[in-house]
Amino acid sequence: MEKEFLKKIQESLEQRKETIRKELGGFANESPETKKDWNARYPQFEGSGLEDEADEVEEYESLLSIEKTLEKKLKDIDAALEKIQKNSYGLCEKCGKEISKERLEVCPEAKWCSDCIQ
Numbered sequence: 001m002e003k004e005f006l007k008k009i010q011e012s013l014e015q016r017k018e019t020i021r022k023e024l025g026g027f028a029n030e031s032p033e034t035k036k037d038w039n040a041r042y043p044q045f046e047g048s049g050l051e052d053e054a055d056e057v058e059e060y061e062s063l064l065s066i067e068k069t070l071e072k073k074l075k076d077i078d079a080a081l082e083k084i085q086k087n088s089y090g091l092c093e094k095c096g097k098e099i100s101k102e103r104l105e106v107c108p109e110a111k112w113c114s115d116c117i118q
């Protein structure tokens with residue numbers, strides 16, 4: 001892959017990473033030991049009625065699932081950045097073929113080519 005293209009991809013990955021980290025930071029704390037693990041903060045609503053508690057639990061559960069999704073994206077982005085460092089970026093993890101540039105432009109953290117994803 002050309003250096004220019006990789007540079008563009010790297011920038012776009014860094015940008016995505018920043019956006020996701022900000023999003024995660026809005027409702028979760030980063031684990032200080034691993035730096036890759038985030039923990040959603042338990043929401044504390046005003047008042048302390050039973051109804052509020054049920055809402056809190058519900059809110060917390062939905063935060064946990066968002067946290068999982070974002071955390072996974074972050075890991076994929078990190079993995080992609082690592083591949084750029086190791087000069088193995090852009091190869092499908094399933095069949096080993098090159099992933100098309102069009103696909104990488106839309107989804108720079110893609111691990112699989114469009115044939116394998118189906």
Ligand SMILES: [Zn+2]
Binds near residue numbers: 093096112
């Ligand atoms: Zn493939």
